[in-house]
Amino acid sequence: MSAPAHAPVPHRGMVSFAVMAATMMQVLDTTIVNVALPHMQGSLSATSEQISWVLTSYIVAAAVMTPPTGWLAGRFGRKRVFLVSVAAFTTASVLCGLSRSLEQMVVFRLLQGVFGASLAPLAQSSMLDAYPREKHGSAMAMFGMGIMVGPILGPSLGGYLTETYDWRWVFYINVPVGILTLVLLSIYLPDGARVRRPFDGFGFAMLSLGVGALQMLLDRGQGLDWFESPEIVFEAMLVCAGFYLFTAHAATARGPVFIDLSLLKDRNLVTGLTFIFVVGGILMSTMALVPPFLQGLLGYPVLETGNLLAPRGMGTMAGMIILGRLGNRGDPRVFLLLGLGLTALTLWIMTGFSLDVSTTTILWTGVLQGFGFGLIFVPLTLITFATLAPQHRTEAAGLYALMRNLGGSIGISTVITLLTRGVQTRHAALAEHISPYNPLLHTGIARSWNLQSGPALAQLNGEVTRQAAMLAYLDDFQAMLLVTLLAMPLVLLVKRPRRPEAPAAAAAAQPAPAAPPAPVAE
Numbered sequence: 396m397s398a399p400a401h402a403p404v405p406h407r408g409m410v411s412f413a414v415m416a417a418t419m420m421q422v423l424d425t426t427i428v429n430v431a432l433p434h435m436q437g438s439l440s441a442t443s444e445q446i447s448w449v450l451t452s453y454i455v456a457a458a459v460m461t462p463p464t465g466w467l468a469g470r471f472g473r474k475r476v477f478l479v480s481v482a483a484f485t486t487a488s489v490l491c492g493l494s495r496s497l498e499q500m501v502v503f504r505l506l507q508g509v510f511g512a513s514l515a516p517l518a519q520s521s522m523l524d525a526y527p528r529e530k531h532g533s534a535m536a537m538f539g540m541g542i543m544v545g546p547i548l549g550p551s552l553g554g555y556l557t558e559t560y561d562w563r564w565v566f567y568i569n570v571p572v573g574i575l576t577l578v579l580l581s582i583y584l585p586d587g588a589r590v591r592r593p594f595d596g597f598g599f600a601m602l603s604l605g606v607g608a609l610q611m612l613l614d615r616g617q618g619l620d621w622f623e624s625p626e627i628v629f630e631a632m633l634v635c636a637g638f639y640l641f642t643a644h645a646a647t648a649r650g651p652v653f654i655d656l657s658l659l660k661d662r663n664l665v666t667g668l669t670f671i672f673v674v675g676g677i678l679m680s681t682m683a684l685v686p687p688f689l690q691g692l693l694g695y696p697v698l699e700t701g702n703l704l705a706p707r708g709m710g711t712m713a714g715m716i717i718l719g720r721l722g723n724r725g726d727p728r729v730f731l732l733l734g735l736g737l738t739a740l741t742l743w744i745m746t747g748f749s750l751d752v753s754t755t756t757i758l759w760t761g762v763l764q765g766f767g768f769g770l771i772f773v774p775l776t777l778i779t780f781a782t783l784a785p786q787h788r789t790e791a792a793g794l795y796a797l798m799r800n801l802g803g804s805i806g807i808s809t810v811i812t813l814l815t816r817g818v819q820t821r822h823a824a825l826a827e828h829i830s831p832y833n834p835l836l837h838t839g840i841a842r843s844w845n846l847q848s849g850p851a852l853a854q855l856n857g858e859v860t861r862q863a864a865m866l867a868y869l870d871d872f873q874a875m876l877l878v879t880l881l882a883m884p885l886v887l888l889v890k891r892p893r894r895p896e897a898p899a900a901a902a903a904a905q906p907a908p909a910a911p912p913a914p915v916a917e
Contacts, residue, residue, distance in 0.1 A: 398688025406583040410525050411537055412581035415895025416517035417481055420572045421514040422542055424453070424488075424507065426549030431562035438562065441497045447614070452501045454804065455610040459603045461797045462654060465790025466594060468520075473789065474586040477517050478577065483510035485573025489780060492566035515542065516792035517590025521584065523780060523788055531777055532727075536719025539772040540712055544798075548708045550686055558698060576675045598644050598653030605637025609801070613808040640772070654790065655715025658783075664791060668798045670731075671881040674771055675799035677738065677875055680763070683807045684814070688868050692750065692861065701756070709759035714769020723824065727774030728886050734774075735883050737767030742829040742876035745871050750861065778889050810871045817867030818860070825859050 401555045428449060437447040467476045487506040494500040519538055526534040556564040612630040619627055642905060659665055682704075689695040718730060741764035748756075776795075783791055 407525050409524060409579055409583040413532070413576050413583060414477075414521050415537055415540065416576045416606055417477070417514045417580070418518040418534070418538065418542060419540075420569050420576065421484065421598055422509040422685060423549050423552070424511065424569070425457075426551035427556075427565050427568075428453075430553040430686075431557045431565050432548050434557055435564040439494070439500060447618075448497070448501050448678055449504055451506045451611070451614045453508040454614065454800075455504045455607050457512040458606045458610045458797065458800055458804075460509050460512035461516065461800065462602055462606070462793050463599060464516040464793040464796075466592065466653065467513065468517060468789045469592055470594075472785070473517060473521065474580070474584050477521075477580055480510045480513050480517070480578050481573055481580065485577070486571055486655070486795075488566045488569035488573065492563040504758055512796075513793075513798045516644065516789060519776075519792040519795070520789040524785065531771055531780075532721065533719040535773045535776040536715040539715050539769070539776065542772065548705065550682070551698075551705050554698055554701045595653035596646075598641055598648070600643035601636075601637050601644060602653060604796070605634050605641060606721065606801075608633035608637060610804055613804045616808060617812050621812070626777060630687055644696075652811055654794070658787060658791060659796070661782055663782045663890055664780075666885055666896045667775060668794060670775050670796055670882065670885060671779070672766070672798045672802035673878060674775065675802030675810075677879060678768060679803030680806035680810045682870065682872075684810055684871055685761075692753070692864055692868070703757055704761065706758055707765035710762035710765025710767075711769040712765075714766040715773055716769075718770060718773040727777050728891060730770050731778065731889075732775040732883060732886050734767045734770030734772075735886075737770065738764060739876055739879045739883075741767060742879060745872040746876065748813055748865075748869065749874060750865055779802045782890065796847075810875070814864075814867050817870045819865050821863035822860055822864045825863055829855065829859065874911050878893055 432446050432449065434443070435449060439446070463658060464476075484507060487503050487510060490503040491500060491507065494503060519535075522534040522538045552568075553565050556562075556568065608630045611629055615630075616624075616627050618739060622631070641653075645654060645656050675807055685704065686700055689700045693705065714734070741760050744756075744760055779795060780788060780791065
């Protein structure tokens with residue numbers, strides 16, 4: 396028996412525009428604030444450690460509130476949850492811009508994370524439901540532009556708003572977008588089916604404990620020297636306890652559970668969740684490394700750094716547009732492998748960067764890497780949801796968003812830790828060669844480094860630190876290259892999605908209605 400025909404959604408274009416705007420608004424806020432932190436620090440009279448809570452509060456709240464999206468949409472209706480989330484997120488953005496103290500800012504950023512967490516999963520499931528299966532490729536290309544381009548454009552937009560206006564505008568920019576999105580969603584978004592399922596409070600509490608503690612551990616680990624700190628050890632214990640109790644409860648409970656573990660029987664979904672974890676880690680790690688590399692090491696100003704990063708987003712958009720045009724034609728596993736290959740190629744090129752790398756090289760490498768990411772996202776989404784029943788899409792989309800965010804958080808923490816320790820290790824190794832008996836210190840420009848002079852020693856130490864930092868960045872790029880290469884064989888675990896039939900072909904395949912019975916002569 397064939398699957399039921401897809402019910403047409405009126406005003407599909409307006410629905411797409413509205414949910415994309417909501418997604419872009421939420422995802423942009425994960426990175427747009429970063430460049431404004433130094434300005435906030437002075438305005439809110441906060442220390443460097445205190446101001447980091449502006450980021451931590453948002454990330455932790457968003458991570459905790461992403462998994463309940465499926466239950467909330469089933470219980471109250473997708474449209475209602477969407478409208479409340481957009482309205483509350485926009486209001487919280489205004490309150491963030493009006494904040495006069497660090498305490499107010501942290502509380503309002505928590506609210507932003509709580510209500511913004513569901514926007515991406517709701518948008519993704521809405522797009523999949525609005526389009527028939529043969530157009531899911533185009534739908535995910537549009538949705539992916541918000542997910543992938545948002546983090547890339549965030550630092551450049553945040554830098555422009557902060558330098559040109561004020562740091563508060565990184566929050567006020569959400570207001571017109573939020574109002575427009577709210578109006579369009581209220582008019583055009585159809586409501587999804589509702590499922591009366593009891594709320595699993597214990598499962599939610601344990602999952603929230605594990606996810607929240609993990610985000611805290613990742614965010615504060617580097618500053619507290621990881622497991623040398625009692626706080627990090629305690630948070631690690633909470634992570635293990637939370638995830639263990641959640642898994643044990645979900646596997647043994649007789650009643651409804653917070654997340655249906657039977658979803659994990661779908662091989663494509665599990666492989667897709669693993670892939671998006673890795674892709675999220677690589678994408679966010681790159682965005683965490685490249686801006687400080689350009690500003691701190693190569694000396695580019697904030698606005699020019701943003702201009703160098705913007706073409707990366709254009710490359711991502713180009714890749715998604717191309718795959719959106721192709722739709723479901725071709726094997727998505729091939730496009731996924733091609734995207735990973737391009738990402739690996741650009742990371743390999745980046746392992747050859749130096750302190751003299753040209754602006755042109757940075758630009759075209761960024762564009763090519765962005766294009767690779769664009770080729771990854773669309774086929775990965777199609778593969779992940781291809782074999783999943785429509786009623787499970789919102790819950791699965793919540794897991795998908797959670798794994799992407801966790802991958803990004805773990806990736807950022809890992810590369811920053813490797814970078815910090817790499818600078819120390821490389822500096823110590825290079826400093827071993829600084830000696831009056833090294834003949835290289837008596838040739839060329841090195842003659843100005845008089846080892847008996849304090850200023851010259853300081854200059855020499857500064858140069859050694861620059862070279863050590865450059866080598867540490869290259870080590871990070873190499874580690875990301877290795878992760879990308881190790882992820883590529885996962886493509887072999889994916890089932891190729893069944894190519895959907897065109898509407899005309901599907902109609903033709905339906906059996907003809909039975910002829911009415913002949914009248915009986917009396």
